[in-house]
Structures are given as structure tokens and as C-alpha cells.
Amino acid sequence: MPKESFLQNRIRSVGFALKGALLLIKTEASIKIQVFIALVMTAGGFYFDISSTEWILQIFAISLVLGIEGLNTAVEKLADFVQPEFDEKIGFIKDISAGAVMLVSIGASIIGLIIYLPKIF
Numbered sequence: 324m325p326k327e328s329f330l331q332n333r334i335r336s337v338g339f340a341l342k343g344a345l346l347l348i349k350t351e352a353s354i355k356i357q358v359f360i361a362l363v364m365t366a367g368g369f370y371f372d373i374s375s376t377e378w379i380l381q382i383f384a385i386s387l388v389l390g391i392e393g394l395n396t397a398v399e400k401l402a403d404f405v406q407p408e409f410d411e412k413i414g415f416i417k418d419i420s421a422g423a424v425m426l427v428s429i430g431a432s433i434i435g436l437i438i439y440l441p442k443i444f
């Protein structure tokens with residue numbers, strides 16, 4: 324089999340990543356909720372005509388939450404594959420992973436409050 328060029332290899336990897344992102348959105352309830360919140364926040368950004376800096380912070384917060392939630396889903400799937408039975412260590416790993424999502428979600432919520440509270444009240 325001929326060796327793939329660097330570019331072909333990169334394009335193939337982007338294809339896998341896109342497939343993964345679509346699978347996440349299609350199959351994971353938590354991601355669906357977060358994508359819905361992201362769409363509402365984006366609509367809010369247009370409605371309140373937020374500044375460039377506010378857009379940057381909002382896009383950063385949304386991407387961070389979606390990205391970490393995706394990694395959390397991957398950790399959960401891997402944990403279930405490695406150990407389908409009840410296991411304290413697996414519980415601990417899953418709790419830590421869920422905790423990471425919670426931390427970035429709190430940060431993102433605070434960013435949202437700082438941007439929108441003064442515009443609403």
C-alpha cells in the first residue's frame with residue numbers, strides 16, 4: 324500500500340474528528356443540552372449586540388464546555404468498556420471527569436452572567 328502524504332493523513336484525521344463531533348451531538352443527551360444552551364447564548368449575543376470582546380469570551384466559554392464534555396463522554400465510554408461491572412476506582416475516575424465539566428460550566432455561567440446581567444437589568 325502506498326504511503327499517505329502528510330496532507331492526506333491530516334485530511335483523514337480531520338474527517339475522523341468531524342465524525343466524532345457529529346456522533347457526540349447525535350448520541351449524547353448532555354451534549355445536546357449544551358449545544359442547545361450554546362445556540363441560545365449565540366442568539367442572545369446577536370439580540371443584545373454584544374461587543375467583540377464579549378463574543379470572544381462567550382465563544383471561548385462555549386467551546387471549552389463542549390470540548391471538556393466531549394472528553395468526559397470519552398472517559399465514561401472507555402471506563403464502561405474497560406470495566407462494565409461496579410468498581411470503586413471507575414466510580415472515582417468518572418466522578419473526577421464529571422467534576423471537570425462542572426468546573427468549566429461554573430466558569431462559563433459566570434461569564435454569561437457578567438455579559439448579560441447588566442444588559443437585562
Ligand SMILES: Nc1ncnc2c1ncn2[C@@H]1O[C@H](COP(=O)(O)OP(=O)(O)OP(=O)(O)O)[C@@H](O)[C@H]1O
Pocket residue numbers: 353399406407408409410411413414415417418421
Ligand atoms: N462502573 C461503575 N462503578 C462505580 N461507579 C460507577 C460506575 N459507573 C458509574 N458510576 C457512578 O455513577 C456516576 C454516573 O456515571 P455514568 O457513567 O452513568 O455518567 P453520567 O454522568 O450519568 O453520564 P451520561 O448520562 O452522559 O451517560 C459516576 O460519576 C460514578 O459515581
